[in-house]
Amino acid sequence: MTRLVIVVEKASDWSSYYPSVDVMSAMDYLREPVGGDDERTHVINLCRSYKYLGTGYYVSLLAEARGHKVMPSVRTVNDLRRRSLYGVDIEDLNTKLTNFLPAGGRDTTDFGILVYFGETAYPALQDLARQVFESFPCPLLRIEFERDRVWQVSSIKPVGLQTLDDAQEDAFAEELDRFSKKLWRKPRARKLYRYDIAMLVDPAEQMPPSNKKALKAFIAAGKELGIEVDPIGKNDYQRLAEYDGLFIRETTASDNHTYRFSHRAEKEGMVVIDDPTSILRCTNKIFLNDLMVSRKLAVPRTEILYRDDSKGMKEVVAKLGFPLVLKIPDGSFSRGVVKVESEQALEQAASGLFQHSALLLAQEFVPTDFDWRIGVLNREPLYACKYYMSRGHWQIYNHGAKGTAKSGGFETIAVKDAPAEVVKLALKATQPIGDGLYGVDLKQVGNKPVVIEVNDNPSIDAGVEDAHLGDALYLQIMQEFLRRMERKRQGITG
Template sequence: MTRLVIVVEKPSDWGSYYPSDNVVAAADYLREPIGEGERTQVINLCRSYKYLGTGYYVSLLAEARGHKVIPSVRTLADLRRRSLYGIDIEDLNARLAKFFPEDAGDASEFALLAYFGRTRYEPLQDLVRQVFEAFPTPILRIEFERERAWRIASIRPAGLHTLNDEQENGFAEALDAFSKKLWRRPRARRKYRYDLAMLHDPAEAMPPSNRRALKQFVEAGAALGIEVDPIGRLDYTRLAEYDGLFIRETTSLDNHTYRFAHRAEREDMVVIDDPVSILRCTNKIFLHDLLTKKKLPIPRTEILMRDAPARLDALPDTLGFPLVLKIPDGSFSRGISKVGSVAELRAAAEQLSQHSALLIAQEYMYTEFDWRIGVLDGEPLYACQYFMSRGHWQIYDHAGGGARKPKSGGFRTLPVRDAPADVVKLALRATAPIGDGLYGVDIKAAGERLAVIEVNDNPSIDAGVEDAYLGEDLYRRIMDEFLRRLERRRRG
């Protein structure tokens, strides 16, 4: 069970709340190795976090002792730099317009206190959550100012001792909610060596793993002494309690999956998919340049800019018809059009350009199926053939749109040793410059010609499909890799 330690600068700072064995004075925490040999989480509520001050040393020694602490030393450094990286402030004016009453419409300054990412001002809740995710700190004072447009003027820590009665109530409610989510009691009596968070979205229409596969991961982990705990996007603040993160949700650079991966890496956790792999795989422009640089075979490709019509007009001569037009960050056959004429090309380019300033045009390579080679830590894991959807040129047919699940073609899963050796070798070459994570490499084989279509950082692992040959051993191998990395991390 995780031990919770709340550190205050002076015992009187906690005077408004019930006494608790979890609360210790900063001097005692700095003097004595509290929580030695235990999994310990620390909430640092010192009055100031200035460099080389008492609050700074509490966070510094907490990390030196292997404790999870909020705020971390890195957070304190980020706050000093006042960087707003990762915080969406594009619609700040609209949010504050909703907040301010009409009779205060000419306000030029505004400040709020946020407790563990919570505020009583509902129109600003999402922004406050983002600020907390960027700078995880118990109490933050966020100041706004307006000249021609609103902007965040400053983000500063605030001390518990500065709160009035109403603010103390808000802090107590937020602390209670935060600690219940972050430090929960174990759900089972069995002792596990490691805790692994598995990020997934039960409402995702096309998740990378179905429910039965997620259950298999949980069971495989338990057999190895790893408690695999399914979590969702609202559990961002709980990451500090885990030893590793396994992302089983479709990844993107502009959503919470990348923030989870980045945070987990900063917390020195074992993470698959790691942020570098997400960066290199999810954007096809980046991936195209990487594969080209490594001289790996890919379909003939042109990169198109939205404001360069001459390049678009030249495509029939350079690639011929039919050709394939893609947005850089599509997944599961979405954001892709096959065109067979100049009119279709222009219409598709106009439609897809609404989503991206750059488009990818590729020659069309007809095959009955695509190879998918699963790769883990540089070794082949599984081999599948994904057949095109009946009457369609892709594996997934999204005709009809809407939220319904698209039609898909059949599949054939076989031992890696039975897949063509040159296909497996090409898959390993394609993942080598990306990393040592879990990948799915899509390859077309047309006669003697091979071409890498893409490398997926978050490959599909569905019960009944990718595990059709290996069965439970597929999940065991992936959990074995987590165990190996966790043990290596523990040894230092």
């Protein structure tokens, strides 16, 4: 069962609201006996100030020491003290505010909004409010803007309950109620499970990294180890603090919610696969190519094409010849990859791909009947697959005109039966990325393997990647989660 604690600095700060057994004063919370309670506790710290070494600061600090999930965390409190901004997308802020401010607002040079658990009363600024809350999870914030030719964020500050007027108190109460129900709507069966993992999935995704049967296998493997694996979706961002770990089984990208989930979970001190660093390093093929080359690892000959650089395009053709392969940096499942065999085809394909990226990769064409995929977990090989090219096509996936994709066959074998040089190169390729779960794609011509890419979110489908290990594959991944969560609980780092 989960216990919710709302901490206020003074009893009078809650006088406008109904009495609740969930509310206690800061001093009562700080004096509360430590230990002896297996109940999971979540704390909403509504103290008047989070000033360093002040009462509010100590509520968050001691909450973390006691193993309680607290909002705001000490890290958030420290981040809010910084004067720089802030990692929030404000490119179109000037347009939004100019359109939003009421008639006569042209003379306005400053403006502010309140944000309650990521929500604001101003729909035009809701996306900004959500981004700020995701960057700084804090119950009550004020975002202040100023204009000197253009609008910009001047500050993001925590706000105390005692400063709210009647209408603002009503708005805060509504969002507190909604937020707490969303966050703690599901009691955790602590006697049945030692740990809880959120598994981020998108049931509507056409080509997810794991099929439904595989997702069920992960849940079963977790249960065997005393871990509850709970599927969540992109609308469950606020629920992350409920869990001990995050397992992303949705195609990742550095510019969408999967990265925000990963980053938030890491900031919360959770065990995360895929971690945000791995997402950033793996989802851009240009970065990966430079990383492999800098480590002197074998890759196909590769050049970079720049938009509006026709001279550079001719030089690339001279270096690589035809056929060659064009790739957008962040494509997945063979999307955004085009094989060209003439200068005219190159110009036409590049023109289309440059609509999506200012830089493209041009790579020598390495024809093979199949690609190797070596799964790697915590720097150890996990599984080995051969992915054969789609019939009549040069890629594993052949994306049809109607958006459908056909893939070739596969063969899954024991890691020990895969060529030693392939496995060795796959492990070397993941070394500079991290210790997470990866799928390394390689081609082999003769005895020479080359790295094509490293995937931070490798496919694990029932009937494919588990064809050799069976349920043991899912168990090994859950065992790694368990090992990491145990180390977190014991305070072991590294």
